[in-house]
Amino acid sequence: MAESKPKPEKLASVDYRPPSKSWMDVPPEIRLGTFNWAANPANAKYLDLPHVRKWQPTDEDWKLPDNWQQIVLEGLADRLQKYRSLKVFMDICVRCGACADKCHFFLGSGDPKNMPVLRAELLRSVYRRDFTTAGKILGKLAGARPLTPQVIKEWFLYFYQCTECRRCSVFCPYGIDTAEITMMGRELLNSIGLGIDWITTPAANCFRTGNHLGIQPHGFKDSIDFAVDELEEITGVRVEAPINKKGAEILFVSPSADYFASPHYYTLLGYLQLFHEIGLDYTWSAYASEGGNFGLFHSSDMMKRLNAKVYAEAKRLGVKWILGGECGHMWRVLHQYMDTMNGPADFLEQPVSPITGTRFDHARSTKMVHICEFTSDLIANGKIKLDKSRNDNVKVTFHDSCNPARAMGLFDEPRYCIDHACNHFYEMPENTIREQTFCCGSGSGIGTDENFEMRMRGGFPRANAVQYVHDKHGVNMLACICAIDKATLPPLLEFWVPEVEVCGVHELIGNALIMKGETRTTDLRGEPLPGVAEEADATDSVAASDGEEVSKDV
């Protein structure tokens, strides 16, 4: 479909004035650029999803099943019984409005229904009408409304204009988490066959082949082998990358984009270098060749179905514990859901770094460690040599990915890695980093081309903060630890701040890593490697891992 992409100037003037009509009377506008196409019926069928049919959001009639109201209301009742969070969040919002201008989609679009409080009211209004006394008696006066096809269309539009980033939940005095409400809304939509393709198809692929991209085992092996070859060309060092190796000590699980997309690929090279250099006894898995989990964006059941492979594969291969790569929502699942859903992982051992001997007590039940935790421990113990000057061609800032930030509290580990891998690191303004970080605007399965305008709007607050450090410090590289970020921040920055590129933290580590027997003249992207020309006299002053802190210029 030919689309005319909007211009930054147009999107930068946001009208925050709400309409004169009450929000209940404003119909949803299904406009190209702000929604996602419906699920491919074949893939939905493959996953045994209910009410599969051919339809599109642009159709007037969405061909809802005959008893759709019953399905939705029973589904809501069922979820109220399963989730205390839903009950509490439905009841206690006081509409103080603190969340309103915390949402990147509201800031970028000005659409009042993108205020987290109103997004929740979309569902709450239906809850009131059918589940509360006041709503039953007073109706609209109590903020209740009947469930109509228009409400469903509104849900479809706005529950797919939320990236489940949880920024609003940080500011809410009661911790109301819109992600939780969006997840329930999406489950209800899926129960009447209203899924989107960018979630359903990756989930189907992952279910079948083991990864979102649908790469079959031999293709997976080709990609890894190709990376090994290319790494040898760049560094002169031949690394090993075992796949499905039984009896390895550690299973490494990473998002599939790492071995098939750019700039993720350079992060993959970084992992391979690092694992070789420390002599890690590990294995990749072709069956669990996806750490990411688009099931999270679909339903808790789908999340569990896809996630089951990780523990199953760890058990089959007989590893001791699991190491996880750079990915945002993957870590939401691994940290907050995996052990509960598919645990207990009593067949694994408490993770211990075979290199430093550090016991990862904080992962003793789930038995899975984040690569940034693992690497910063290596650095702190002086087990790897890093030459910061090799990253002198970049001025780096760090984008906290939503899920590691607000669902894990992983803030200092990646910063520690970056501090030891490059000389020029600048933080973005404090309202836009750490727990207050802004989403890329394309997470939770809505990073599609057809949703381009909304993504650029939603990503605007993030891009604007990048612009700030770009203007002030000349920052030209945005580091992050999320596969969706690496896929969607480049187009976002090209739109708003074209001079800044995106990389993974382990790409920086890979570039800085001094390997035994290396002969390198370029960095992982094939650009001349700074510091190598002066290597002869620089070897003494190599910034090895001595725990030295780089002063952060904020």
Added chain:
Amino acid sequence: MKALFSLVVVAVVVLLTVLAVSTSGGRTFFGTILPFAAIAIFLVGMIYRVVYWARSPVPFKITTTCGQQQSLSWIKNNNLEAPRNFLGVLGRMALEVFFFRSLFRNTKAELKSGPRLVYGDARWLWLAGLAFHWSFLVVFIRHFKFFVEPVPGWISIMQELDGFFQIGLPIFYITDGILLAAITFLFLRRVFNPQLRYLSLAGDYFPLFLIGALAISGVIMRYTTLRVDITDVKLLATGIVTLNPVVPESLGAVFFVHLTMLSVLLLYFPFSKLVHMAGVFMSPTRNMANDNRVRRHVNPWNHPVKTHSYEEWEDEFRDVMKAADMPLEKDVESK
């Protein structure tokens, strides 16, 4: 419109009370039956609400982390923003309940030309919210002196502190002023902020008017010549809590308006957004530790789902794996 509706409802209740208490039946109803029923419904309603919530499990540990997690020994964990243990959770909840920690973070985003998004301080909401809740609590506790005999010393001390500046006679309670100022701010904010006005419901204005009327009637009784004989108020109040209802004759319309506003507030409480009083303690993003990888959280309804097992997967891809020289579990020719 919604604000006006709420105002009218409060006004009608006030009027009804004023008219009714000129009859002895009306005095008995508004002086004893209604307050008693209101207290009972409030208590039962709140417990019912909490039990309703508690009957649903917390299937997943979905803590919102607002600070550094506990990971490596040399990285400092922020136990109050990403609690690693129960003590941290207690601290986090205490900050939230007593000081509105999350609201304290509030900022106001503004889009300036450039385009430049700037984030300014917006702590007025925090300040007004905190001022309102704290002063209401102090006023509420001060009123216990009407319900108990003898009055405990700590209530007297609280009164004395509240009247610390000894302004006027009877001495002006600071909390009376703060409470009225705070709800006025909260009301004006709701009306004049376009976004907030857009998302507000009648149920957002109603408690403000109700509490406003409650406070104003109280202020009238203390600081103006419409003053009541407070020993009679105490007889009525103590009568309610000791199940010995009396309605002393000296009590006039202003007092009954005050009592009725309180009764309506109590009646309305368990069925409205005001249940956030109990709900804040039950919020799963705040009341759990961020120890997901340390202790397994159990989901009582963790039902089995259809998965794609390794065996099924290998069966499907055995040929290509074999051709690619990948390790196999079962090295057989697939059909």
Added chain:
Amino acid sequence: MYDSGKVIIGVLVFLALLLFPVWYNLASGEATTQGPELAKPVKGEACVLETAYMRSNHMDLLDDWRERVVRNGERIFAAPDGQHFEMSLTNTCLDCHADKEKFCDECHTFMAVDPYCWDCHIVPETPTRQEVTYVN
């Protein structure tokens, strides 16, 4: 996970706090439907103003008297019924209501009111018990 234990504790604390007046009165056993019993004035027919008004608003009168005496140097109060009184807590009020303890303090203690009259005024000697009769 239900955390029923914590929820039950929470509900009990909530009830214990809010039902404070109920259990406190039960424990003290002093809750009354009668109100304070005031000592009858030792002399005089009527108060300077109507009794009902005095019960709830005496502090206004006293405040007014203090203002007029201390700031304006006035001494005499003309009551609406034409009688004249010296504006004096000690000489006028306490002349009739001689027993502070059985008159002033009765209500003030009952209502936990702590007027600052006695910051300056000396409490006159309490008359002997025989002189005091009680209002029923």
